[in-house]
Amino acid sequence: MLTYLFYIHITNAKFFFNIKGNGFRFLRSNWLWKQLRLYFPVELVKTVNLPADRHYIFANFPHGVVTYGCSINVTFDIDNWLALFPGIRPRQTILNATFLTPFFHEYLRCCGFISVSEKSLMHHLTTRWRGDGFTSNGVVIMVGGAQEALDSHPGQYELTFLRRKGFVRVAIKSGAAIVPCFTFGEVDSFDRWDGHRAQSWQLLIKYLFGISITLIKGRGGCPLPFKRRIVQVVGAPIDVVQSDNPQPEYIEEIHQKVVESVKKLFEEHKSKYVENYENVKLVIN
Secondary structure, three states, rough: OOOHHHHHHHHHHHOOOOOOOOOOOOHHOOHHHHHHHHOOEEEEEEEOOOOOOOOOOEEEEEOOOOOHHHHHHHHHHHHHHHHOOOOOOEEEEOHHHHHOOOOOHHHHHHHOOOOOOHHHHHHHOOOOOOOOOOOOEEEEOOHHHHHHHHEEEEOEEEOOOOOHHHHHHHHHHOOEEEEEEEEEEEHOOEEOOHHHHHHHHHHHHHHHHHHOOOOOHHHOOOOOOOOOOOOEEEOOEEOOOOOOOOOHHHHHHHHHHHHHHHHHHHHHHHHHHHOOHOOEEEEEE
């Protein structure tokens, strides 16, 4: 076991950012994940065509508790993605620390997950590998992260976004276009057990480890997700001018464009995918 843990440490430190190909297809498109897609159901909507001659950062909001919509569309049942965005290799990002989990480490790699660290992102957004038929990478980042997961409540769209500009800096350094995405219904898959003690414990875990462990309740008060429609809408790309040394003013300019694009996606599509949409507002922190 010690040998295996040492292997995880070495491979994670050296190779976690250098994963070629698209993982194992049978893990990314099979009967089990299709049944999960149908359970909610989960849908993927394209608003514009995306040429596969460049790399993309898909900035997805909101995180929700589990990110069912994004994970199913981008990682576990990718047939719809391949039909809508041919040639773009879908890659979902997670915290690098997740790769340190024994045995789960191999599964994540086989499913095509990559680290959200800057080193990993730069590798996948500047390297072209066509051995599996794809011509570019579509790297998906849950920008709001753990804090957005802790703020998730059914019927409420509260994003953690205004001070998160690292993904914009990476986009400029790599030259990748930023594609805003909004997943309607993601916040409705679970409710949370609230209370002072629960909240204090969750914030402590986030502070110590950078991850969110949320006390959730679903159908019948159990951790079974509610059967709610989840629709991930993919917006139009925001092009950037590549620079090895992005200036703060330009980072702010692009970040503001992303903010406005996310607001536009929400306002244009909420009437189709949100119940009682007239009373639902988007909050961006």
